[in-house]
Amino acid sequence: MDPTGLDLPPLAAAFVFGLLGGAHCIGMCGGIMSALTFAVPPSMRSPARLSGLLLGYNLGRITSYMVAGALVAGLGTLVALTPQARLALQVLAAVMLILMALYIADWWKGLLRVEALGRRLWTHLEPLGRRLMPVVRVPQAVALGAVWGWLPCGLVYSMLAWSLAIAEPWRGAALMGAFGLGTLPALLATGLAARQLGALIRHPATRSIAALSIIGFALWQLWTLLPLSAGH
Template sequence: MIAGALVALLGSVLNHALDSFALVLRILAAVMLILMALYIANWWKGLLRIEALGRVLWRRIEPIGRRLMPVVKVPQAFALGSLWGWMPCGLIYSMLAWSLAVAEPLRAAAMMGAFGLGTLPAVLATGVAARRVSIWIRSPATRTLAALLIITFAVWQLWHLQSMIGMEDTHSAMTSPHH
């Protein structure tokens, strides 16, 4: 959530500096969601290249996380969770791209929190009832359904952006001094 808020703050600063930057960020975020969906469905593994870039940062953060283990106190769990937001993971980076585009720190923190809760079953599946839940999560049908839902959301976002662009073009044409 902290990572989402920080990235959104950066997006906010960039949006104020560059007028069209918000639109570019939103398009980038929707494309990242589509790439994430392709990755989830095992249709394309290109996000692995983006994860490789994050490993440079993770090499510096991961030793701090190791010192926090084993987790025995709530503040320790909170600190470790804050570090995990930076691990090399295409899914996390897709959500951080979305946070950058949102450019609203509180909203981005809420999105990252929802993402964390959404991934909680998979994380818990590694330790609790791993066999049954992981079989369901790894099922091609489950992964395909998840990917199609994410792609649907991303396309809906792109459609919404396209209609916003159309409205801006109409508005600028109507307010142009040539009319």
């Protein structure tokens, strides 16, 4: 099995990372989710309308993640032209998994330092997003989410590094889609004030168990890449 292939374990790991990285997502996008809720006049603030706006925003956001994943994975096809380059990308993918697990368990926050990479692009996109607010229609929410999907985020960049290692555009898009779906519960909980779900996601035991599972999967990936493992 190709350890950077897209069978269930990588998709599940991407989903779990998005799910348990939700606390960071709330800090980055939670204000926007709340703004979507309160921009609707009280007389029109029905559960169906609010849910439509929140889902529309997240549809746009996840679509941007998938586009970015496809682009980066396409770049990976150009990089991985030799067996040595492919091996290096596979090792990078496993290492990024370990770093992501350390983040979601709150054991190490170094991933957040890479957010500076996208700030220049964001200075051009943020004014566009601001012009879409206040949001009162679903198409507006989708467009706003598509813009906000490019907000500089260490978690997203970490997943994109994994997409680079996959080196197939459709697989990169699928991986980022799984990650984006994982972030949905925390952000929807913020928009709909579902505190119990947010508390479960942030619970230290939940995060530690998930982190250890992801680390175990990453170590298995590294083991399959070791030359000595071929003899077992």
